[in-house]
Amino acid sequence: MRKYGLGLFTAVLLIALVAAPMAQAQVTLKFACWDYELNQYDKKLIEEFERLNPDIKVEVYDMPASEYPDKMLIMLAGGEDIDVFYAKDPTMYGGLVLRQQIRPLDDLIARDNVDLLGYGGNLENVRVDGTVYGLPYRGDFWILFYNKDLFDRFGVPYPTNDMTWDEFRETAKLLTSGEGADKTYGTYIHTWASTYFVYGLQKHMGDLVEGPYEMLRDGLELAYQIQMVDKSAADYATNRAMGAHYRGLFEQGNIGMLYMGTWYMQALLHDAEQGLHNVRWGIARLPQWEGLPHATIGNVTPVVINSKTKHLEEAWRLVKFLSGPEGASILAENMIVPGYFDDSVFDTFAQVEGFPSENMDALVTETVYMEWPAHPLSGLLGRMVEEEIVLAMTGNKSIDQAIADMEVRREEIILLNQ
Amino acid sequence: MKRTTRNRLVAYSFLLPNFIGFLVFTLIPVLAALGLSFVKWDSYSPMQFVGLRNFQIMLKDSSFKIAFWNTLYFTGLTVPLTIVVSLMLALALNKGLRSVKIFRAIHFFPHVASTIAVAVVWQFLYHPDMGPLNQFLRMIGITDPPRWTASTTWAMPAVIIMSVWKSAGYYMVMFLAGLQGIPPHLYEVATIDGATVWQKFRYVTLPLLTPTLFFVLTMNLIYSFKVFDQIYIMTQGGPGRATMVLVYYIYMQAFINQNFGYASAMAAVFFLMILGVTIFQFRLQEKWVTYLD
Amino acid sequence: MAKRRILVLIPILVSSFLMLLPFAWMLSASLKTNIEVFKFPIEWIPQNPQWQNYVTIWSKIDFGLYYFNTIKLTVIITMLQLATCSLAAYAFAKIDFPERNALFVAYIATLIVPFQVIMIPQFILFRRLGLVNRHLALILLQAFSPFGVFLMRQFYLSVPNELVESARIDGLSEFGIYRKIMLPLSKPALASLTIFTFVFVWNDFLGPLIYLHSGNLRTIQLGIRMFVSQYSAEYSLIMAASVCSLIPVIIVFLACQKYFVEGIALTGLKG
Numbered sequence: 001m002r003k004y005g006l007g008l009f010t011a012v013l014l015i016a017l018v019a020a021p022m023a024q025a026q027v028t029l030k031f032a033c034w035d036y037e038l039n040q041y042d043k044k045l046i047e048e049f050e051r052l053n054p055d056i057k058v059e060v061y062d063m064p065a066s067e068y069p070d071k072m073l074i075m076l077a078g079g080e081d082i083d084v085f086y087a088k089d090p091t092m093y094g095g096l097v098l099r100q101q102i103r104p105l106d107d108l109i110a111r112d113n114v115d116l117l118g119y120g121g122n123l124e125n126v127r128v129d130g131t132v133y134g135l136p137y138r139g140d141f142w143i144l145f146y147n148k149d150l151f152d153r154f155g156v157p158y159p160t161n162d163m164t165w166d167e168f169r170e171t172a173k174l175l176t177s178g179e180g181a182d183k184t185y186g187t188y189i190h191t192w193a194s195t196y197f198v199y200g201l202q203k204h205m206g207d208l209v210e211g212p213y214e215m216l217r218d219g220l221e222l223a224y225q226i227q228m229v230d231k232s233a234a235d236y237a238t239n240r241a242m243g244a245h246y247r248g249l250f251e252q253g254n255i256g257m258l259y260m261g262t263w264y265m266q267a268l269l270h271d272a273e274q275g276l277h278n279v280r281w282g283i284a285r286l287p288q289w290e291g292l293p294h295a296t297i298g299n300v301t302p303v304v305i306n307s308k309t310k311h312l313e314e315a316w317r318l319v320k321f322l323s324g325p326e327g328a329s330i331l332a333e334n335m336i337v338p339g340y341f342d343d344s345v346f347d348t349f350a351q352v353e354g355f356p357s358e359n360m361d362a363l364v365t366e367t368v369y370m371e372w373p374a375h376p377l378s379g380l381l382g383r384m385v386e387e388e389i390v391l392a393m394t395g396n397k398s399i400d401q402a403i404a405d406m407e408v409r410r411e412e413i414i415l416l417n418q
Numbered sequence: 419m420k421r422t423t424r425n426r427l428v429a430y431s432f433l434l435p436n437f438i439g440f441l442v443f444t445l446i447p448v449l450a451a452l453g454l455s456f457v458k459w460d461s462y463s464p465m466q467f468v469g470l471r472n473f474q475i476m477l478k479d480s481s482f483k484i485a486f487w488n489t490l491y492f493t494g495l496t497v498p499l500t501i502v503v504s505l506m507l508a509l510a511l512n513k514g515l516r517s518v519k520i521f522r523a524i525h526f527f528p529h530v531a532s533t534i535a536v537a538v539v540w541q542f543l544y545h546p547d548m549g550p551l552n553q554f555l556r557m558i559g560i561t562d563p564p565r566w567t568a569s570t571t572w573a574m575p576a577v578i579i580m581s582v583w584k585s586a587g588y589y590m591v592m593f594l595a596g597l598q599g600i601p602p603h604l605y606e607v608a609t610i611d612g613a614t615v616w617q618k619f620r621y622v623t624l625p626l627l628t629p630t631l632f633f634v635l636t637m638n639l640i641y642s643f644k645v646f647d648q649i650y651i652m653t654q655g656g657p658g659r660a661t662m663v664l665v666y667y668i669y670m671q672a673f674i675n676q677n678f679g680y681a682s683a684m685a686a687v688f689f690l691m692i693l694g695v696t697i698f699q700f701r702l703q704e705k706w707v708t709y710l711d
Numbered sequence: 712m713a714k715r716r717i718l719v720l721i722p723i724l725v726s727s728f729l730m731l732l733p734f735a736w737m738l739s740a741s742l743k744t745n746i747e748v749f750k751f752p753i754e755w756i757p758q759n760p761q762w763q764n765y766v767t768i769w770s771k772i773d774f775g776l777y778y779f780n781t782i783k784l785t786v787i788i789t790m791l792q793l794a795t796c797s798l799a800a801y802a803f804a805k806i807d808f809p810e811r812n813a814l815f816v817a818y819i820a821t822l823i824v825p826f827q828v829i830m831i832p833q834f835i836l837f838r839r840l841g842l843v844n845r846h847l848a849l850i851l852l853q854a855f856s857p858f859g860v861f862l863m864r865q866f867y868l869s870v871p872n873e874l875v876e877s878a879r880i881d882g883l884s885e886f887g888i889y890r891k892i893m894l895p896l897s898k899p900a901l902a903s904l905t906i907f908t909f910v911f912v913w914n915d916f917l918g919p920l921i922y923l924h925s926g927n928l929r930t931i932q933l934g935i936r937m938f939v940s941q942y943s944a945e946y947s948l949i950m951a952a953s954v955c956s957l958i959p960v961i962i963v964f965l966a967c968q969k970y971f972v973e974g975i976a977l978t979g980l981k982g
Binding site: 069070073074076077091095098099100101236237238240241242243376377379380383387388390391394395396397409412415416417 | 460461462463475478479480538541542544545546547548549565566567568569570655656657658659670671673674675676677
């Protein structure tokens with residue numbers, strides 16, 4: 001046994017001596033994101049990055065999407081040295097900026113002459129007080145999806161890029177019919193609070209922190225009418241009880257229209273490939289209010305660098321890759337709308353199989369409003385507004401009362417958090 | 419050596435393995451967490467000492483008051499219901515028959531299943547129009563059944579019912595263990611003396627079950643005050659704030675508002691309140707808990 | 712006699728039905744496609760049972776590995792708990808020392824504080840100790856539970872002091888008393904602690920969520936969560952995975968049940 005031991009020891013020593021310099025030449029970056037294994041596109045991004053940068057190894061921290069903000073908060077609080085990660089929503093982003101947990105990038109952008117044009121309006125949404133704290137990795141925004149088969153069946157012309165909300169409502173009525181297994185719905189309004197904010201934000205009367213919450217009124221009235229009066233969509237309470245999710249429901253084929261974020265395109269494509277549905281879908285711009293210039297609501301996902309990173313250069317390279325043209329083309333191939341959206345990305349998109357390329361203009365945006373400003377109280381205020389909306393949509397409170405209460409509670413929250 | 423010193427040495431040698439782990443990994447973080455009540459901290463930036471400010475804010479916070487009352491409401495109904503149901507189950511299933519064992523397992527099932535799966539199922543069962551529960555209620559003649567988790571009035575009862583369902587089996591097991599500790603010859607003596615079933619229960623079972631009852635009552639109270647999982651998954655405190663309970667509000671202030679100082683302050687108030695109740699219970703136990711001595 | 716049996720049997724049957732109803736739905740949902748899960752009217756017996764759901768969960772995520780991890784953690788933690796808690800409880804119940812009550816109150820008191828506020832200080836501590844992303848973190852977190860101490864203490868309190876005193880007079884050491892008298896008597900309590908600890912660790916979601924980063928360390932609950940992504944929730948798979956995760960716990964429960972048979976506990980007290 002002893003002679004083997006010596007041989008083994010020597011072998012290990014030799015390997016270590018050879019491997020050590022190689023290992024030292026490699027920098028390990030810690031990268032966090034959500035649903036890494038579930039959503040293959042981040043995996044493709046990281047693998048491509050490692051291929052192009054053999055001197056960098058990326059260690060991925062993967063976690064479930066709904067737990068991502070909480071877990072990141074805890075890890076960063078505990079001092080985990082995650083170098084690069086995504087800021088999942090404006091609240092998280094704003095919080096990271098406030099606590100100075102992420103590094104401003106303006107100096108690096110200037111130094112490397114990063115092309116900012118491709119980001120278009122998304123760049124404004126990652127600027128906080130004039131400084132860029134992250135680059136747009138994804139630039140999702142809300143559009144309208146529709147089921148061509150259902151429209152054909154009822155002989156209704158497809159939605160156009162300047163549909164108004166009134167037309168939306170009327171169209172929904174035309175597509176609603178039947179009972180039980182034959183039931184078709186004109187539309188589906190998802191249970192996220194965002195779905196109810198969208199109408200109000202288009203009015204551009206202010207933002208959800210400063211108010212006035214009066215901006216939400218017309219949208220709430222519309223949603224209420226559609227669900228409870230016209231009954232062209234399942235109502236909020238039903239959707240909640242069923243843990244309903246737009247993805248499966250739209251793919252069932254009995255929903256005419258769905259307004260949702262561009263991220264849904266990837267799901268539709270993926271599920272079709274898996275043979276889970278055969279809905280012929282089209283897209284159009286988000287419906288708008290009569291008389292107002294078109295606007296949609298955007299959810300830009302910035303990729304950020306930990307302010308305490310020990311590998312700034314490497315981290316910056318990863319950020320540039322993820323948010324720049326190379327990352328963008330990989331995302332586009334996967335039907336994800338990247339933050340960087342120039343003509344070549346546009347073309348990549350148009351060529352993806354299964355994408356309704358005749359609806360390409362639906363992806364052209366003029367004005368994109370952010371759902372939330374990067375404000376410390378946006379988390380709490382968002383929660384509060386959502387509570388009141390739920391009360392209105394479940395019939396526990398009138399819309400008038402809900403909006404009035406929103407204003408009162410807003411004042412209270414601001415007061416308590418001075 | 420003196421009796422107390424000797425006892426101390428022996429006692430600590432028994433305690434040590436558990437106590438060291440407890441001290442380092444539980445007690446110290448708990449004290450740190452309570453200490454955070456006096457600071458303003460967002461989990462990352464330097465802490466700022468603010469004295470009693472967090473407590474002053476609490477008094478003006480309508481959400482805190484709502485959460486406080488909701489927690490009392492939830493606990494006030496859940497605890498008695500759970501104890502009565504689980505005790506009855508334990509008494510009924512306190513035999514060694516194989517069929518009884520299966521029934522015990524069935525009643526323990528709800529506790530065993532993961533909360534996320536159970537909450538999803540219950541949410542579905544509570545569907546106001548088409549859920550089985552309301553369909554059943556309509557079948558027996560109630561034309562306008564409650565809208566459960568969609569209604570501000572009925573959301574909390576819905577959570578309470580689900581909680582009793584989930585934990586009855588858990589406390590049933592505790593009572594079963596306790597029932598094993600009652601010497602059977604006491605029952606034999608009672609039968610010989612001509613005692614009825616009720617009298618046996620009242621004079622043999624109940625007094626000797628009191629240590630277990632005390633345990634069940636204490637744990638049930640603590641867990642009910644701390645209710646979180648079901649709310650997090652089924653109602654998220656809603657509709658509105660109808661099921662907003664203290665721990666959920668603490669979670670919101672900590673993770674959605676990143677106001678850890680305030681969250682800890684609320685936890686401290688909550689802690690003192692329940693500690694008071696628990697100590698009161700401990701004192702009271704001398705009156706009603708019988709230990710076979 | 713028979714009448715009383717029936718009087719007891721009927722409510723038990725009703726309550727058994729109520730206990731099982733949600734599981735019936737779970738089981739039926741696990742055999743449907745995702746789209747069918749929430750269809751109305753409810754189809755209790757799926758027309759087209761998707762048995763492959765039970766295969767999919769093992770292949771779609773590394774369910775086998777998560778199963779193994781969970782079993783490993785549960786066994787280790789349960790054994791540690793049984794040992795350390797019963798020892799500590801003996802001290803609290805049968806040895807008279809001055810700090811006894813104060814220390815015990817401190818134990819119980821920590822049960823009151825919600826995990827949400829302890830989370831971060833605890834995580835910071837574990838991180839300083841270099842224990843993050845290791846199973847050891849979860850083991851240390853849960854092996855020393857005050858709940859276990861409380862449960863065992865209550866049980867020990869109900870064992871008559873005379874037994875202990877007479878053993879002391881007979882010259883038995885405290886540890887001997889613990890081993891030869893208390894432990895055998897406390898089988899029902901140990902059995903119930905085993906069950907509770909097992910279930911708790913088995914179903915623990917927050918602990919693994921916070922402390923485990925690597926995919927190969929994941930537990931079942933984290934695995935089930937992977938069926939809930941940002942953009943969908945595959946309920947049929949969630950239900951199938953939940954059903955699978957129920958089985959070992961039920962087995963443990965049934966195994967521990969034999970200690971809940973009336974009369975075993977205090978043989979030896981007669982006379």
